[in-house]
Amino acid sequence: MFRYCPSCASQNIRFERNRVFRCPDCGFTYYHTTAAATGCVISVGKTIMLLVRAKEPARGKLDLPGGFVDPGEGALDGLRRECREEIGWDPPEDPVLFASFPNTYPYKNITYNTCDLFFTVRAPLLRREDLRPEPKEIADIRFIEPGLVDLDELAFESTRRAVTAFIKYQTGQF
Template sequence: MPFRHCPSCGGTEIRLEFGKAFRCGACGFLYFHNVATAAGAVIESDGRLLFIVRAMEPAAGLLALPGGFVDPGERAEDAVVRECREEIGWAPKEFEFLASFPNRYEYRSILYNTCDFFFLVRADGLSVKDLELDPEETAGVRFVRPDEVVMEDLAFESTRMAIGAYLEYKARIRVNSPERYSS
């Protein structure tokens, strides 16, 4: 439990309820540490997927998708555009919803349970020269063929799930339109 004292009365009778709420037994103060929303981009360019190399903890050095927390009052669709602009200096104009997955994100010893929304971006022709990386957040980018993604190199469980959803989505397209892939 990250809190030792009640933020309202300073008492020490803080207890966890419902696995996500902090209640003070002295004054009745109640705080819900609710699930936070995040948005990420699965960017496809010429048959490869764009990953960023995380510069920051948690999971510095591992691969992730461009993305981040949704701000108060913001739509997930706008958050994914903003986060791409901030992290890689390039923002998608068109995208579609792919899937959402729960994630656990520990930052400075506080655990945030999140629900990560993933959007699929088609950006054929996009290359590293079109990008401008924020060195504080992004140590580099990798364009990786989907079948060559090493799941252990991915920073977050939700990223692994998103890549799985992407592969299923591609397989579904192939089944639905075999003529596009025959010959």
């Protein structure tokens, strides 16, 4: 991530313990810590909404609405913002947290470690016409019964784990 120290430009910068950059010349320290991210399983009747990613990473794969939590934002606020940005829809009730998993998100030659928080919300009257997908982010929207989701088509390991956990959550096996 750094070839030179951002503080003194030294080439001696070191990456230690897979999380901290240190410069022995000036004492600069940068912790490359975990970022918070959200995802939402939106239940529409017997189906859940899945998005087809329009950009990398995992372009063309299925994903849940959600994304990174911005600085100064709580997880629920970040989830609502991401839903508005990605699909033009704001959950009518507060989504319920049901699972959390670690994940990695490779983007522009940097792999971000994330803590993904997964929520669920029921939207029985939601129709495709109610949504305004952002074309740069979302290539398509699909409604699939949870048990019929091909886990190999999901974009991220944490999303696969979340859909599996949601099925257990739904059936009371969680």
